[in-house]
Every structure is written in structure tokens, then in C-alpha cells.
Amino acid sequence: MSTFTIPPKGPLLTRGGWSAWLAAVIVLCALVPVLNLVVPAGSVFHMSDYAVALVAKILCYAICALAMDLIWGYTGILSLGHGLFFALGGYAMGMYLMRQIGTDGNYKSNLPDFMVFLDWKTLPWHWTLSDSFVATLLLVVAVPGLVAFVFGYFAFRSRIKGVYFSIITQAMTFAAMLLFFRNETGFGGNNGFTDFKRILNIPIATPSMRMTLFVLTASTLLAFLLLARWLVGSKFGRVLQAVRDAETRVMFSGYNPIGFKLTIWTISAMMCGVAGALYVPQVGIINPSEMSPANSIEIAIWAAVGGRATLIGPIVGAFIVNGAKSWLTVAYPEFWLYFLGALFIGVTLFLPDGVVGLVKKLKAKGGAK
Amino acid sequence: MPIRNIFAIAILLIAGHAYSITAEATKAIAIGEGDARIEALRAAVAGADEKTVAFLQALAEDAVKVVAGKPVIVKDDQAVDPVTGTQSPLPDTAEDVMNNNRMRGELDSALAAIKLLSPDVAVRREAVQTLQGEVDESKLPLLDQAFAQETVPDIKERLGLLRAAALLGSADPAKRLAAAKLLADSPQAATKTLLIERLQIEQDPGVKGALHFSLHQVESRLAWGDRLGAIFSGISLGSILLLVALGLAITYGLMGVINMAHGELMMIGAYATYVVQGLFQKYLPGAFDWYLLASVPVAFLASALVGAALERSVIRFLYGRPLETLLATWGISLVLMQGVRTLFGAQNVGVENPNWMSGGVQVLGNLSLPYNRLVIVGFAIAVLVGVWFLIEKTRLGLFVRGVTQNRPIAACMGVNTARIDTYAFALGSGIAGLAGCALSQVGNVGPDLGQGYIVDSFMVVVLGGVGQLAGTVYAALGLGVLNKFLEGWTGAVLAKIAVLVFIIIFIQKRPQGIFAMKGRSAEA
Numbered sequence: 001m002s003t004f005t006i007p008p009k010g011p012l013l014t015r016g017g018w019s020a021w022l023a024a025v026i027v028l029c030a031l032v033p034v035l036n037l038v039v040p041a042g043s044v045f046h047m048s049d050y051a052v053a054l055v056a057k058i059l060c061y062a063i064c065a066l067a068m069d070l071i072w073g074y075t076g077i078l079s080l081g082h083g084l085f086f087a088l089g090g091y092a093m094g095m096y097l098m099r100q101i102g103t104d105g106n107y108k109s110n111l112p113d114f115m116v117f118l119d120w121k122t123l124p125w126h127w128t129l130s131d132s133f134v135a136t137l138l139l140v141v142a143v144p145g146l147v148a149f150v151f152g153y154f155a156f157r158s159r160i161k162g163v164y165f166s167i168i169t170q171a172m173t174f175a176a177m178l179l180f181f182r183n184e185t186g187f188g189g190n191n192g193f194t195d196f197k198r199i200l201n202i203p204i205a206t207p208s209m210r211m212t213l214f215v216l217t218a219s220t221l222l223a224f225l226l227l228a229r230w231l232v233g234s235k236f237g238r239v240l241q242a243v244r245d246a247e248t249r250v251m252f253s254g255y256n257p258i259g260f261k262l263t264i265w266t267i268s269a270m271m272c273g274v275a276g277a278l279y280v281p282q283v284g285i286i287n288p289s290e291m292s293p294a295n296s297i298e299i300a301i302w303a304a305v306g307g308r309a310t311l312i313g314p315i316v317g318a319f320i321v322n323g324a325k326s327w328l329t330v331a332y333p334e335f336w337l338y339f340l341g342a343l344f345i346g347v348t349l350f351l352p353d354g355v356v357g358l359v360k361k362l363k364a365k366g367g368a369k
Numbered sequence: 370m371p372i373r374n375i376f377a378i379a380i381l382l383i384a385g386h387a388y389s390i391t392a393e394a395t396k397a398i399a400i401g402e403g404d405a406r407i408e409a410l411r412a413a414v415a416g417a418d419e420k421t422v423a424f425l426q427a428l429a430e431d432a433v434k435v436v437a438g439k440p441v442i443v444k445d446d447q448a449v450d451p452v453t454g455t456q457s458p459l460p461d462t463a464e465d466v467m468n469n470n471r472m473r474g475e476l477d478s479a480l481a482a483i484k485l486l487s488p489d490v491a492v493r494r495e496a497v498q499t500l501q502g503e504v505d506e507s508k509l510p511l512l513d514q515a516f517a518q519e520t521v522p523d524i525k526e527r528l529g530l531l532r533a534a535a536l537l538g539s540a541d542p543a544k545r546l547a548a549a550k551l552l553a554d555s556p557q558a559a560t561k562t563l564l565i566e567r568l569q570i571e572q573d574p575g576v577k578g579a580l581h582f583s584l585h586q587v588e589s590r591l592a593w594g595d596r597l598g599a600i601f602s603g604i605s606l607g608s609i610l611l612l613v614a615l616g617l618a619i620t621y622g623l624m625g626v627i628n629m630a631h632g633e634l635m636m637i638g639a640y641a642t643y644v645v646q647g648l649f650q651k652y653l654p655g656a657f658d659w660y661l662l663a664s665v666p667v668a669f670l671a672s673a674l675v676g677a678a679l680e681r682s683v684i685r686f687l688y689g690r691p692l693e694t695l696l697a698t699w700g701i702s703l704v705l706m707q708g709v710r711t712l713f714g715a716q717n718v719g720v721e722n723p724n725w726m727s728g729g730v731q732v733l734g735n736l737s738l739p740y741n742r743l744v745i746v747g748f749a750i751a752v753l754v755g756v757w758f759l760i761e762k763t764r765l766g767l768f769v770r771g772v773t774q775n776r777p778i779a780a781c782m783g784v785n786t787a788r789i790d791t792y793a794f795a796l797g798s799g800i801a802g803l804a805g806c807a808l809s810q811v812g813n814v815g816p817d818l819g820q821g822y823i824v825d826s827f828m829v830v831v832l833g834g835v836g837q838l839a840g841t842v843y844a845a846l847g848l849g850v851l852n853k854f855l856e857g858w859t860g861a862v863l864a865k866i867a868v869l870v871f872i873i874i875f876i877q878k879r880p881q882g883i884f885a886m887k888g889r890s891a892e893a
Contacts, residue, residue: 163627168873175870304696345701345704348693
């Protein structure tokens, strides 16, 4: 803290890091498809569809956790509204998927079922781009990015920080949830979007389509991991960490933190949007409850459990927490909330550096002996 | 109902203008097409005697059947002739008399009109209330008679308006004109519809002008009622927000602890009220009306104890790390919610208002203030005064302020700062319990009770500015009134969104809230 030497800029990943990264690519993008599609169902090595769907879901969550880590772990800004960006990306993709249903809905209409139900005759204006896949891909990053940019601009400009900022972001996602619950908003009210049939005119429920989406999710996560690594290691990332540790000093040193904070905040929101867009076709539903404050705060706990300010930590955390969730909610449903609550308390009290920090500490101890 | 019948009958006997109801009349009322029956009913009301009342009452209670084309009143399986009173066994061939909703409405208003002559003031007042907007010319003779006899001023005034409403349908333009002028003073919402309806069919220009004028008068009076109503529900919501936010003003505003479990401490207070209610029902059913008074201290203590335990076990270790505190207290809130689910079940539990809290005060024709809301406004004021006194005037309050302002110096002066932290947190939690106790009287009590208020209450504290009570009070009332006014304008959901957007914009201009802290503590 008191040294003024800046450590030399290291390589993007160390040799070991690159091998681990490549191993992850091979496991997720080659091994899992083979185990699921090629190995026969009776075999010990067969990976069930349920397991694939679960891992796919958690991979989406891991992207969110990574995005949360960039803004919280590295910049010190705790967002309680990342669920909104996730849901916005999901809704952008969901609109496209709704249009892909075509006339196969319950009412055999060209419009999505819920619009027929509301007796609407034409598509509302904000659905204009929903027919085009390319435009949808653009919206998936542009909508959360724009919302985050506008919100962040006003919040950072008036130097809202710390807990104030957290609470305001919570209010933001809460307000958006209320808005999306309304039928008049044009996003299916509290039912949201579901019953998807096709993506790019290919049936969405086939094994090969599911596996394609899985591989896409996994590669997105791994690509984002590299991106985050590059961001954090760059001069930009160092300023972010300086903002986290002593924002006032950064200002006195001649930097204006607003631009840095706003950039990482927007990038983080876009990453969440992508995660949401990958999540919706695989899980098959999106509704406003994704925007509930509880969901957003859960993203924070994934990052905290794994270890903030390490890039691998939040991914590990997402797997630990959601793995425990999917097991506990089936085996002991009444204990899940106790467990989650205890996790929040325990991690903040006893594991400030998360699981990854704990492993590092144990390693250091072992090395010292 | 039966007692009032007897009154009505008795008074009619005294009044002594007994036309006897005829067999033809009963037949016309009970049998035939809707319009004809109503016509007959209206004719009978004008000169009702005790037999008419008994017959109409029976008709309203579905106790009239038709035997061989003649209506009879069924009483203890006997058929009673409504005109002669002779009894005969009820044959199996008796047919039910069907009354549609319109007929029932007419029957009710007919019976109410007759009750206008009751000697019991309460019965008369209720009858006037029932007849609001239900009068027509057929009830004029009764109304005239009641108006002449009436001695209680407020009932007489309302009877006059009722008469005017009935006269509005009169064939004589002079009478209509007088009625239209009289109705300008009506405080009733129903008068507006009445005037509008008459305006559409009125031909006489003079009467039309008077109708327009009266309509204008009534409308502006009603608008006032609406406005005052919105202000009152705003104050009512504001007082609830105030109760919720007062606890936060201490734990967050003074101590700087972000307590996301604040809503769950309220929930504990509400459940404590529920438990006290259950105990009273079981052991002290006679004193049930006073259970709420007993549950106030219980709710306070229950939440304060839980709060003190939380402070000692978790929050103490997180002072100075607000983001971590936020996450840990969120975890606590999950555990508390699930704990309540395990203990009391996931369903909402029923908490009843004591008798003295049901009902309300009628202030204007279209504005009545429910007692439970009024009690909560009073309760909020009392809690506010109590908290202010505790913080500003007592030794404990002095210590709390001292520790907040400068912990090391307070410690040097011999203040046990750790203990003061616990006390202060327990106090804030206890106030949350009081808020829960109040909420149990106006809303549902369930495990999710606190979740709905947490965003709102933090908004109040953020808006009001950290570190003081005055800001909290203004912010709570301001947000409450703003919310209710917007609700009337845009609907509940959009109002809520608008308020949140407003707060976000407001924070732009005044990041430190309405009342900014000045000096060194401002940056921390």
C-alpha cells in the first residue's frame, strides 16, 4: 500500500492459467457434448439432459457473477440491480423467440398469444425490431447497456456511492419489476414469455440445438473471462482498483473517476444482458420475477462466496451456491432459505475473501511449513 | 331487524292513517311482471299500514309464497293471509315468489322509507342513509310526513335533501325548480348522478339553469371531498412509512447500519401482535377489545430482543463495512422469514381489529375516515414524540448521540460504547416492532410482510437525509401524500414508479437528502 512502484504488466494468463483455460474449453465444448450426445444413455459416463440443463443455467449465472465481480470486486460498487440487466437481455431475446413462434401459438395468430388475449391488433412500437435476429443480438447488449449508462451517468455524476448507490439500484430494479408486471407495458405481464418453439427457424427443443446453446454459453463465459482478465490487468483496471481503495485520492491525482466507473458499469451490465439472452432459450421462460430485488442480491452472494477481486472466484461461487440450491430445494426444500441466509452471514463474517481466498490461504500455510 | 320492524309497525299505528292493504294490492305486488309489480309496490308504500309492512318484510325475506293465485306469508309452515291474517296449513303446491335484484332494491328502499317514521333516532338515521339515491316520487308522502315530524336537525336536513331529490321527478316545474335549488346544498355523491340524469331529460329552461348551478356546487364540494380524502390517505400512508422509517432513522440514520432485516423485525412485531391476540382469545375473551394495547409493548420487546441478539452476534463485527452489513442482514432477513414460516406456516395469519377500531367518522358526504387509520396516525405521532424525547432529552439519547458523533471521545468520557450500540440497535428494532403492530391492523400479516416496505422505508431515510429525525418525518409524509396523489392520477403501479424516479432525480440535486449534514461528518 505504501510502495509507489507499479508492478510490471504481466501476460494475459500465465502458462498454468492458459492450460487451465484450454482444459475448461475442452471439457465444456467437447467432452460434455460427447458425454451427452454420443455416449449411450445406459452408460456410467452418460451425462443426462437434466445435468446439461443445470450446468447451462449455472454457466449463465456465472457470467452474471463475473460481471458483478468487475463492478463490485474490482471497483467497489455493489450493485443490487444486476438482475434487471440480466432480465432486459432475456426479454430482448424472449421477444425474438416469441416472434419465432409465428402462427403456432394457442390462438393461431401472427401476434404473440398474450397480445391476442389483450385484444391488441398490431405489434407495439417497441417490438419493431423483434423479427430480426441480428437486431435482437444488438438489443441484447444495447438495451441493458443504455439503461445502465443513463442510470450510471446520473448516479455517478452526483457522486452517489457506497450503500446509497446499492439502495438506489435496488429501487431501480424494483420499479422496473413493477413496470413489467403491468400488461400494458407489452411484455406479457406477470406471465412473461414462454412456450418458445424455434430459434433461427430451427426447433428449440432438439438435443443438438440444446447442445449448441450450451457450447455457446460455455464459450461466452470463457471469452468473457479473458476479456475481464484483460480489462483488470490494463491501466484502466488499475484505476478501477484505485477507485475502489481510495476514490478521493484518485481524484486528487488528476483522474476523473466518473468515466472509469461509468465504463465498467456499462460493460458489466452488457455482460449480464448477454447472460440473460443465453439463459432464456435454454430455460424456456422469462418473467418479471427475474427483476425482483432478491434475485439481484443473490448475484452478489455468488461473487462473495467464491471470492471477490479474483476472476475465477465468482464462477466457482456461482457453481457452489446454485449447485447447493438445486440439491437442497429438492432434498430439503424448507432448509434452502436457512442455508442461503447462513451463507450470507457466514461469508461476510468469516470468509471475506471467499472460497478462493480460503484455498489461497491454506496453500500459503502449507507452503510455509 | 325484527325489533326495528316492530318499531316501524308501532309508529304506523300511532301515526294512524291506516289504509288497509287490499288483496288486489298484495297480488299485484307479488305476482306478475317486474314493472307492474314495482308500480304496485310504490302505490302501496304511499299509504302503508302495519299489514303492508309485514307483507313487504316477508317479501324481502323470501317468506311469501303463492297459493292458488293468492300470495300468502309463510310462518312456521303455516300460510298466513296478508290481508285478513287467517292461518291455514301450507299446501305443497305453493310456489315461490321470485324477486330480481331490482325488485329487492325497491323493497329495501320501500321498507327504509317506512322506517323514516321510527321513534328510534338511530333507525331513522340508518333509513335516511339507505334511501340515499334511491328515492322517487312514490315515497313523497312518506318523506313529507317524516320531514314534518323530524326533530333531529341533521336528519331533518338530509330528509329535506331526500325530498328535493324525490321532487326533482315531479311534473310541476315550480316544484322541480325549488328542488333543484335545494339540492345545491347536498353533500352526497349520489346527488351528482341524480342531477346529471335530470339534466338530460329536463325541458324547462329555468329548471335547467338551476340544475346546472346546483350541479356545479355539488361537484366542487365533491372535489373537495376527494382532495381531502387523498390528503388523508396520503397522511395515513405517510404515518405508516414514518413508523417504518423511524426505526431505520436510528439504526441507519444514527448508527450507519444498513439493516435489510428491518422489514423482518416489523414482521416479528406483527406476529407478536398475532400471538397476543391468540392468548387473549383463549384466556381473556372478555377483554378481547383491549388485546391491542397489550400487544404494543410485547411487539416492541420481541423485536427489540431479536435486534439486540442480532447486534451482539452479527452486526457488531461488521461496523464500518456497510456493504458487508447489507449482505449479512439480508441473510438474517431470509433466516427470520423462513423461521416464521416454520413456526407459523407460510400462509398469512388473521389479525382482527378490535371493535373500537372498526367503523369511521363521516366528515363529508363522500369522505369518511376509518378509525383504524386515525388510530395509526395518532400512534405514529406518539411514537415520534417518544423517540424524539428519548434521543434528545434522556441520558441514553445523549450517549447514543455522543457515540454516533465521536466514538473515541465518548469512550474516553466513560461511555460503554459497545453497550450503547446494542441499546440503540435494540431501540431501532423495537420501533420496527411497533410499526409491525400497527401494520397488522391495516394489512395482511404473513412472512412476506416486511419485504414490501423495505425499499420504501430506505427511500424515506435516503430522501430525508441521514442523521436526523426531522428529515425522516418530512420525507415520510411527503412521500405518502405524493404517492397517494399520483395514485389518483396514474394508478398505483405507475405512481410507485414515478415516486422512485422522483427520488432518483431528487438525489441528483441534493445527494445528502432534504436536510444535508454539514461539516466534517458530511463526507463520512
